[in-house]
Amino acid sequence: MPVTTRRSATSSAARSRTVVLTVLILAGIYFLLPIVWVGIAFTKTSADLFGSFGLWFSDPRPVDNFLLIIQHENGIFLRWMANSALYAGGGALAAMLLCAAAGYALAKFEFTGRETIFNIILGGVLVPSTALALPLYLLASQLHLTNSYWAVLLPSMVNPFGVYLCRIYAEGAVSDELIEAGRVDGASEFSIFAKLVFRVMTPALVTVFLFSFVSIWNNYFLALVMLSDRDLYPITLGLSTWLGYADRQPVLYQLTVGGAFIAIIPLIALTLSLQRFWRSGLTEGSVKG
């Protein structure tokens, strides 16, 4: 029987480690490539976009491009960004509050219909937002409520998964003693929730906010069907319309690419800095069975 010498054992470990690192690096290149590309493409004029090699700079003009993008069409780009912030930020904030209250009640109170209500909400987790977009539009157009900020904002405030997360978290983090202490002090149920419980639930609340934020930001179908006034468009819809017209107005290729880069900067910063909330949110609720 061949004897595995210490040396060959170590070198085979080193070899497999090299393989592992190579795979991980290749995966890293795959995931980072489009982001690196758009960062470089942002600095290019239309001519260089088509002319020069994509992964290296060529006569970089980031400031010129930036100004061109935010000034095009009377600054509609910035308006689109603000709209997105409103839809995603406002919607996520409201969703967070609604989920917190509902989750808290489902976790810490016993009342008739509790599990039925919870199961119905849970069923909602399996319903994707795209399935709702067309029916929401049909309903809204009957009531002449399309093409407004509310048309996109209000439906975005419903996040069934957030209720689930908040319930699970509240069950573990909100102690009965805390609530009892509040009651003994004579506080109303609402102020117990708003002052004591809310603070304790903060990690779950941030997680719900982030999940909702991303979900709303990604909801292209809803904005597309509801909005016809370009001033109301979120940045995703805005950029897609620029791209749609680019064959007639070639400068739009450059503006769309550059605009895409500007749009993802805050999102990437957010994603990186708040990564741990996704991780903890997932450990808290979903993967535990």
Place this chain on the structure above:
Amino acid sequence: MSRRRQARIAPYMFVLPFGIFFLLFFILPIVYGAYESLFQVTRSGLLGGEGSKDFVGVQNYAQAIADERFVDSIGRVLLLGAVQVPLMIVMALVLALLLDSVSARFSSFFRAAYFLPYGVPGVIASILWAFLYVPGISPIVEVLGGVGINHDFLSQGNVLWSIGNIVIWQLAGYNVLVITAQLKSIPGELFESARVDGASSLQIARRIKIPLVRPALILTTVFAIIGILQLFAEPMILRPITGSVSSTFTPNLTAYNEAFVNNNYNLAATQAVIIAGITFVLSFGFLRAMRRKASL
């Protein structure tokens, strides 16, 4: 109001705000959509000014199922899903396991890099990849061409898989995070004792880690299945770039087209109901199958 009384109605008050929104913007549209799917609008008169809305029962459904393009679109996403979902889950699992085997500093750097695309909205991801597919702009096409591979990402035969790539790019990193979260919750003693018993890393991965991250795998797979059946934004963004993406490329695209180009809202509602039904059957079916396997 007495303390006791307040405590009794409090839960209902707390659930009420969410409940109202849920009813108005979740339940009601679903019910209304299903309702509209049972009707048909016929326009008559010179400029279509007159007309009637008639109850037609399941006729819309028969029409939708008989529509070859709609059925094709369903087949297309099912085909894509059958390849893309396992591919993405396996990729996420492999990466999560590999990350688990390297030092913490490396692994957190790579995990952050893989997770980055999750922060990019689907529409923008599609725009980025659209440019990475167009010859003349794309460095990928240029490099491949340089070594003699002339791959047309946007051709009729390839565009479906190019779209699948966009989906994988967006979601794989997130799935790595989910699986890693579960991996990290496994007590380290299990690995210790296995290693003491002489198990290799591969054996530990196969026999201990993979079975124990099963819930995470099921979760990510269900949402991946649900997601791919809804495919809309990615093909929609590619439409102006290539002729290979028709207006009925995916089921949601077909429904959208039916509503806003053909102005047949009732048929569109029908298609939306059918899509939701298929999604429900497949996701529930998968969950059921997994539960049955677990209890064997």
